[in-house]
């Protein structure tokens with residue numbers, strides 16, 4: 309059962325697209341995350357991406373780097389990320405949750421132990437932005453016969469050959485990056501993404517979700533018109549920092565889906 | 567067996583752990599690299615610059631006074647006599663020329679102390695291609711003159727304020743620029759680290775050190791040395807010296823920065839004190855906490871102050887082919903003074919670590935033994951730091967007396 313995929317498909321039936329929100333775990337405070345996720349669900353978000361803070365996040369722009377740094381200063385570690393998911397589940401929140409973590413945090417934790425713990429706490433999958441498919445064999449083997457999904461990224465430099473391989477290994481959804489570069493800078497033009505979606509659709513029926521530089525309702529509406537989901541990270545982090553309440557998280561999502 | 571394998575692995579180390587955007591960029595780089603370096607016009611041009619611009623071949627000097635003092639024969643491979651004062655130039659001339667041949671419009675590079683930044687800016691001035699150098703804010707303050715030097719050479723210097731504001735963060739920021747501008751930009755990486763094909767490429771551009779050494783020692787001694795010693799930051803000067811001797815009966819010793827002590831954070835002795843992990847695109851040894859967060863390092867020499875190391879060195883260590891030792895800040899500083907006074911050669915603080923190790927062999931080797939030390943760079947850049955340290959030390963001594 310692929311809970312993430314099911315949820316995204318259901319959202320597409322009900323409201324024309326799925327909204328995925330990224331938040332760094334333990335940001336802005338170690339105990340903020342459960343409340344934030346509660347608010348995101350109330351507002352109507354479909355999937356949550358929880359970032360495992362890392363000292364050297366090479367795919368991230370300034371906002372997520374600083375969020376990571378801030379969480380690390382409060383000594384948020386991988387075990388804390390797992391217990392946060394556990395707490396969310398104890399609060400009867402069943403929204404699909406993905407980790408987004410750099411490979412060294414997983415490798416150092418021990419891949420097997422990481423996957424076991426993920427199953428225990430009720431995680432639904434993870435995204436590893438610095439693990440290309442060539443290096444992912446071991447972790448994919450560990451995921452076999454589990455309900456954990458692993459979406460891979462496709463970017464404008466991904467060749468057609470690789471697209472074929474990536475869609476065959478991905479589960480949950482395809483994470484499409486609409487431009488070159490890192491998170492945080494506004495994506496001004498979605499036309500490249502539109503043509504990439506067409507290319508990818510030739511090879512898969514998995515939902516395609518677009519993230520990196522997605523900021524507002526206009527972007528989300530546009531994305532919903534040609535693929536299955538929009539992912540917002542940096543903008544939400546900026547928004548939530550000053551007032552990390554459930555209420556505020558709910559307002560952010562409601563505005564995007566209004 | 568030829569290493570790395572086609573996926574960029576030296577045994578279990580190396581590979582490519584990078585964002586998807588860079589995969590096809592690295593594929594292209596690898597393919598063009600192997601294509602271009604075998605071309606006659608490339609080889610001819612590179613050799614021309616290495617000879618007439620860089621000053622190669624560099625001498626292999628029999629250090630008479632050191633040999634007399636230590637009781638065995640010590641040769642210094644004089645990489646300090648390269649243009650800009652270190653082995654770094656071998657690599658930057660090769661890579662920037664490659665960038666030109668690939669038709670790239672812009673070169674980017676990281677720098678710690680500024681040595682690789684200066685060498686990159688120099689090669690870019692020579693070959694007339696714009697360049698941007700990323701340097702951590704803390705390093706910019708520590709090495710203010712090198713910032714000026716790079717600017718004088720026409721480079722744009724970007725101060726990196728993210729993370730710990732040192733070399734590792736400068737590399738992160740250069741990678742971020744690269745992911746953003748991949749199609750027209752060449753990343754000139756400064757050591758044998760990073761994703762495949764960099765460890766192999768940088769090694770191949772530095773192998774000239776070992777090749778010249780081998781040829782020269784056979785000429786003057788009629789035999790191979792017993793031991794080759796080099797300092798290890800990322801490991802490029804060391805692998806350059808070691809590589810041509812890998813199949814020979816020659817002991818290879820890499821010397822890491824022992825810093826102030828063995829505690830995490832007090833040193834930069836990645837092979838001696840780190841564990842397997844992933845940093846800057848490669849599986850290698852790194853200095854990290856138990857959750858895989860990279861920790862800030864310390865060394866008196868900025869060029870060794872890095873929490874990772876080239877994957878080939880980890881392979882050589884685990885396979886037992888090379889041995890890795892540490893020299894502390896204090897030992898390096900003593901070796902710095904020692905070589906200056908004994909031979910009239912002021913070494914880079916990095917290279918002083920290799921000298922410090924060899925000094926410890928006094929009385930332990932027969933007088934017919936031959937040791938080659940790679941003098942990777944000269945100490946001009948370290949005058950300010952060493953003066954401050956010596957003044958502080960002399961102050962303490964005076965107070966004691």
Ligand SMILES: Cc1ncc(COP(=O)(O)O)c(C=O)c1O
Pocket residue numbers: 652653654679681682756757758797798799800801802803804868869870914916917942943944
């Ligand atoms: C003179 C000198 N030696 C050694 C190093 C260390 O680098 P590597 O280990 O790649 O030779 C540096 C780096 O800046 C350097 O400037």
